Amino acid sequence: MKKILLLALLSITLMGCNDPESAAAEAAQLRAEQHPERTYVGEHNYYIMESSEHAEFGRKKDLKVMYQDFPRYFVEKAKEWPKEDLNDASSYDLPRFQFAWANSSSKDEYESGIKIWSMKTDGTDLRLVTDVTVELVNGIKNLTRSPNNRYVAWADLGGYKTVYDIKTGKVVELSIAMSPLSMLWSEDSRYLYFERARDLFSRWDSETGEVNKVDFDVRTTAVNFDGKRTTILDFGVLVVDANTNEEINWIGVDRSLSMDERSLDISSIDPEGHYAWGSNTSFGFFFDIEKGTVKQMVDDFVPAQILGKNAHYSALSKMTYVTIVDRVEDKVWSWRAFSHGAMSGEGILYNGLANNGLWFKEGK
Template identity: 75%
Template sequence: MKKILLLALFSITLMGCNDPESVAAEAAQLRAEQHPDRTYVGEHNYYTMESSGDIQFTTKKDLKVMYQDFPRYFIEKAKEWPKEDLNDASSYDLPRFQFAWANSSSKDEYESGIKIWSMKTDGTDLRLVTDVTVELVNGIKNLTRSPNNRYVAWADLGGYKTVYDIKTGKVVELSISMSPLAMLWSEDSRYLYFERARDLFSRWDSETGEINEIDFKIRTKAVLTEDKIIKVTDAAVVGYNLKTDERLFVLSSDRSLSDKERIFRVKSISPTGRFAWGSNQSFAWMFDTKELTVKQMTTDYTPAQILGKDAHFSALDSFAKVRIVDRVGDRVWSWRAFYYGALSGDAILYNGLANNGLWFKEGK
């Protein structure tokens, strides 16, 4: 009887060893013991916490360099990585960045393809937005996100425009020929306005799928409400009443300068349209569309390629290095979010009004 009991126990032990969940748990424990500095997400992906401040931030203004830990992501298998979930409220308690990134240089067509990703402005909660991949040779030039966070739209280097519905997974191709890149969402997220050819504009209806021509011009650096559009042009910020076709205001760069000196090379606008930015190598301007004021800077300024609510925070839009500026507190954070992979195009801000527009939780 004693031998029978021992054999039974031995058999149960072997069955436990072959159980997939047990094997996975043992493998996870082994990884944790071998690499205590890593936090694994799936079997092949992980992140480490690395201090910011080790990368110089080029600026024309003295800023206090901030040192704190941010995640650095190592992703070999994007299919194992969590996708952005519209039903997960915890993902939307801060503004978010969206960007195009090929997470691996492997020969695997999926892993080496450019995909759309997002993360919170404090570097946490990296999510895969869409499995739709773009060949590196085509790249992604322009990205946008609807105000309700549901729709992602992008244009490749040839001008072909695509919309992805996060809720349903549906993909819509808007352009079948090469065209300019301007895209802009309506305030209620129903319509995507886009430039189908030079100075010819259309509107895609997310509810019906219809595409119709429109009779006003849009810019990517703009904010559209039910009856008004505020857009950053080549050398000014202009507001229009769309119902009356009346120009509401023009805030211009310095007209006494030459065209080369007053044309914007960098443009951005805050989520509500209250503030806008334009700059070049010599001059910079901050525009307040509520007070109708223009602040011109020649030396003491920091570029704002991405502009947050009330112009409190800004960032550079190249995410090879993430560089964030607190324009109120004169502080800067600079860190590498990705260990390897290839980025395409520029990052954008969305969900910009979360946390009252502040890019870090209180105490950061």
């Protein structure tokens, strides 16, 4: 009888050793013991916390460099990484950055392809937005996100445009021929306006799937908010009624400047269309759109490729090194968010009104 019990116990023990879940748990515990500085996300991915770094800006702007810990991500297997979930409210308590990133140089077609990712403005909560991949040779030039966070749209280097529905997983190809890159969402997230060919513009209806012509220019550096469409053009900011397209206001830079000095080569607009930024190699221009004013600067300014609510925060659009500026308190943070991989195109801001537009939680 004792022999039978011993055999039974041995059998149970051996079964436990062959249990995949038990083996995985043991492997995870071993990794944690060997690398206590790492926080693993799946079997092959992890992040570590590292201090932000010194950041230099030109134009003689005196900014206080801030030092604090941010995540640095090591992602070998994107398939194991958590995807963005519209039902997870904790992901949307801060504004978020969205960007195109090839996380791996693996020969695996999925892992090496460019995919859309997102993270909070404080560097936390990295999420894979979609499994749809784009070949590195095509690249992603332009990204947008609908105001309700549901739809992601991108244009590759040839101008081909794609929309991904995070809620349903449905993919829509909008362009069947090469075309320019401009895209803009309606305030209610129903329509995506886009340039289908040079100076020819259309809108895609997310409810019906129909594509129809529109009779106004579409620019990516624009916002539909509070019934107005505010657009940064080559030499100023145009505000129109979003329903009638009638002009409400035009705020132009100094016309006495040369074309090169007036041109807004770098530009951005805040999520509500209240403030805008433009700059070139000679000048910076800050637009207070509600007041209808523009401030021209020669030195002592920080370019804003991404502009937050009320122009409180701004960021550079390259997400390899995240660089954030508090434009109210003249502070700057810069950190390396990713250990490897290749970025494609420019990062953008979405969910920009969360936390009253502040990019960090209070006390952090």
